[in-house]
Amino acid sequence: MTKIVTALLFLFIGSYTYAQNEEVTLEYIQENDSIIFQVKSVAIIPIDIVSKQVDTIFPKIVYKEVATVFPNDSVRGFIRVHINDFENLKQARKERKIYTVEAHYGDRRNAKHDSTYLYTLPYQRGRKVEIEQTFFGKSSHKNIASRYAIDFGMRTGDRVYAAREGVVVFAIDHFTEGGKRKELTHKANKIVIAHSDGTLASYAHLMHKGTLVKKGDTVTKGQHIGYSGSTGYSGGPHLHFVVREPGDIAVPIYFEDYEGQVLKRGKRYKRKH
Helix, strand or coil: CEEEEEEEEECCECCCCCHHHCCEEEEEEEECCEEEEEEEECCCCCEEEEEEECCCCCCCCEECCEEEECCCCEEEEEEEEEHHHHHHHHHHCCCCCCEEEEEEEECCCCCCCCCCCEECCCCCCCCEEEEEECCCCCCCCCCCCCCCCEEECCCCCCEEECCCCEEEEEEECCCCCEECCHHHCCCCEEEEEECCCCCEEEEEEEEEEEECCCCCCEECCCCEEEEEECCEECCCCEEEEEEEECCCEECCCEECCCCCCCCCCCCEEECCC
16 A cells, blocks of 8 residues: 655755755655655756665664655655654654755766866956955855855846856745844855756855746856845855755866966956956
């Protein structure tokens, strides 16, 4: 017998999106004497589901560490537990973390960062912009998801341009607040664009109602896609730009006219093309 018991939770998509987006839902299903976890996706690109047991109080839980769910599809069986243990598991989860489940845009098995690609600077042609923070920036570019991020010193309302062609997989612009408060961490307006090599670019801290593209749109390199701002966890107006491989792994990138150069904090760079 197979029976969908209930929708269990919404998953967070790495650094890119939030439960409100409902890109992915997790359900548990009763099948004979087992409870099987199933993921459904409405995303337009593959999503990697990563599960991990962090407490061994239930040693009989069976995990599949990485499962890929394809657009408008589902994957079942990446976590399996005997029905006799399930109620105890639900009760234990109220008091301690038994397992984690994360979802990340992209299929890491088929993505390979093209390190030779030269990006265009994400602001107007002919303009110079100062770099506020660069690779391994001491302020906030310290972890694997942000170590190669760049903060461009752009003002609220400045135009943001696509640094590379691709497809919009996520765009949000309804947030209004910004500041250095923990509760604002996942409240930055942003656009995420998937590239042909499987990487994804994030343009973050956009102004309220500051996106000009939507999920599913194809964008060209140099296309005007939005407006800079200071929403979310931010100390002031700027554009936070980072390119990641699936799994939220930031990768180093280089720009036209500055090939092989790491942009330096405090220096101004002109977009020439």
